[in-house]
Amino acid sequence: MNLATQTADFRNEPEPKLACRNVWKIFGNRPRRFMARHDNNPSDEALAADNYIGAVRRVNLDVYPGEIFVIMGLSGSGKSTIVRCMSRLHDPTHGEILFDGRDLSKVGKKDLIQIRRHKMGMVFQHFGLLPHRNVLENVAFPLEVQGKGKRKRIERAREVIELVGLEDRIDNMPSELSGGEQQRVGIARSLAVEPEVWFLDEPFSALDPLIRSEMQDEFLRLQRLLHKTIVFITHDFDEAIRLADRIAIMKDGEIVQTGTPEELLINPANDYVAEFTSRIPRGKVISAQAVMDPLPRPEAVASDEYDAPLISCESTIDECAQCVLTQKGPVAVSDLDGKIVGRLNRETVIETIFSNTSDNGYESS
């Protein structure tokens, strides 16, 4: 199976919106000097020996316009640090952060402020609302520091507040809001300046499970409207699978694997990734084209040849399961142009739904 040809379209876009090139962030005494001493590529042993902490190490990643790029990792894996390097809340110790091809790590203070004012938005795990300002003033804050006029910024703030559905809490102080509402304010604030890149640092981790899934739906709804380029940080693999176009899994400051949810499920790079993917209901993620028996050449459909309905190659196994299981023979899978590219038989469907990549038994989900 050649997965590379099957991944989403944005891979074909020539330029990534945001990219990390061999980014390092090291904590300790005079980290730059330490890096230089080790040819900008210190080994784990060298780091440990001199009591340095390699929070982010040799990270390379590309985020393409309009995609939701999720960085997933457990606490201490460096995911928060890398997103702070990307927004320059931290200065990376080494490496390039390319924003529209321009190296952010070399941008001067003034330019950086301008970039943040107009091109970046960020949502924080603990909301980071200013407690002395009400909802409207919080959302209008980025516009205020830009120097936008009062009427204009209030108008814009009201728009975004409506977008996140908080229009009747406009005069409330943050302390009077629930966690979910507070994060809606955080989201509205980050969107007020119409950023090109939207960073979300564990935005839903501090919320109750029910609210969390509600907010995830809300987030997907917003993205369908806005088409931002998104870097989304989470420690929750389910959340990553649910939201991501592509996922990067981090461990100990390094990226272990980058890929679509499907790629991670089918081809986990190592046991660490497999451990996460094993708990995911595969039928919901894996598409027909990933497990079908491909035809050597795409065939046009002769209209009278098949009575059975066609399955789109992009539909998930869960979606087409009923169709396949009620048919006697294999069902044809068509590509987006309507040509038949393969067949899916019931054994494969059953196997996909009930098996796990790791051999710890079957899951009944």
Add this chain to the structure above:
Amino acid sequence: MSLHEAVLRKETDLLSSEERLKPRHLRTLGSLAGMVAIVTAMTLLARQFAWVGDYPDAWIAPFEDWLNVAMKWLIHECSFGLFTFKEFTRSLAWLAGWPFKLGMGLLIKGFDIALSLPVAGRIEFHLPHLSWVGVAGCAALLGHYLQGRRLALISGGCFLYLALFGQWASAMETFASILIAVPLGVIVGLLLGVLSYWSKTAEIIIRPLLDMMQTIPIFAYLVPILFLFGFGPVSAMLGTVIYAVPPMVRCTHIGLRAVPDTQLEAGIISGCTRTQLFLKVKMPSALHQIMIGINQVIMLTLNMVIIASMIGAGGLGYDVLTALRRLHIGRGLEAGIAIVVLAIALDRLSQAATQGKVRKKSFSMGFVYNHRYSLAGLFLLVLATMLGSKLAFVAAYPEDWFITTAPFWDGLMSWININLYDPLYAVRTFLLIYLLVPFKKFLLNLPWLAVIGVLFFAGYRLGGWRLALIVLFPALFPAVTGYWEKTMYTVYLCGIGVLIAALIGIPIGILAAGNARSAGTLNLILDTLQTLPAFVYLMPCVMLFRVGDVSALVAIVAYAVVPAVRYTLHGIRQVPVSVLEASAMSGCRRDQILTKVQLPLALPQILLGINQTIMLALSMVVITSLIGTSDLGQEVYIALTKADIGRGLVAGLGVACIATVSDRLIQAAAELKKERLGLT
């Protein structure tokens, strides 16, 4: 690590606790044995060599003289070319006098205005001062604005009290100086706090300065201020500001440091410049802490009211001081209570402002509604003052209506003297013979090298060589400057005071911690006790025990007991409920929970409470010199009356040295304890 985890760890270590207990006890025993050994050795040596016992006079460094010479140079010779240093400070004083005059005019004197107009010719008229009705009404309005009806009643009532009891004029004079001193202190403190936040170097310089400002008794720097700024309310104000500023600096610094990271990051990512980040994110976020600082400044300013009157402040402080000097206990108490009343009003108001709910501005209601309180206040002031020009009793509360309690207090005093003389005398004598005198003798007879040796040793045991050396220098200072005996006298008074305060305060704290309601009541009492200026404690003590060491001791205990209670209470109550539940489920009885869980976990807090108790006791010791003790405080006080700058400063530094030594040692002990409990 959180307290909770620490306890869990302690529980899991339960098996090995048996073994761990032993070395710890050995350690304490070892320390004690070491100290006893040092004292014995030095006492024996002192028999052989006199210089071990008493610091030889020949070795005394004439610190005072050096300071006097330096000060003389500053006052008489230091010059910036066009003007001398003294002219510079005096003109500063002149400048600072203006707002004070304005306040006095507004509140008490009114303004005499003479205008020469080209058309109408010369016009002279008297602009009346604000009416007492208006001022009291505004206090009530402010209370209502900040909290509600209850506070309105309290603050309005307090001001009304001042009028009813005939203290209005004096109180307003004091109030005027507070109105100037507090903003000045707040601004200076804010600037220093921000400076120490921005710059590491500034922080390193400012920190120890603050420690000094807080531990050197105020008397000590009154003399130099007197020389530089002259006798009068302005000098008094400046002295007050120096005294009141440190907590403001600290609070500002802490507040700015404590701004949550996410708020900062949210500000940065929104595109704030450095200035915007500071003004729009950090300062508003630190505001609560800054308000606490302002409350502290107000309270310390009130605390200084009486002492400031020694260098020229008028008002209530002056009344207390003169009454005390003439032993007019009744009148002194009246004025003292007036200070307390003023303090309570200002404390409650500023605390309400600190916790204050943010009043939402409403865009729709318009200017008048949004400013209804200030407009009402203004209206009230103008109306009352205008009425005052027609009706004399509105302008100034008439003397015929005064209520006075002075005869009652004087009567009570005579009654006590006649009826309680014997039992009180017995108590006094008993305390003197069996407690005070023996302890004093013991301390004064200790060889000076023994004391220094013990302190050095304690420093080493608690914090290694570093702490030992840090403790050594301030410990040597009194000996080197020739104030050893006075210092030991101070230590004796203060030591006994702290001991008794701890013996009273800690059990009260433990008892009150048992239930939430009594804790609440106790907190209210403690709050009120802390608003009393130190001086006020002296008066009832003198009433009961006459002048002397026993009065001083009682005053010290009464003043210093508050932190002992408060920290114990807080320390015990902060033990997490889950830990208490866990120990209850492990089968602890209530007393076992107390002795095995609560007290050990509260110990670091209690130690810090003792530390505060010592600080308060020291500041009280200095004040008790007014009623005839012969410690460092008296030395400072004499220096003040003789205008001997060097003597005052050196004796003052001596007190600061005692404070430093005990502070460092106790802090180290608390840290060590915390570390052992795994709380760090």
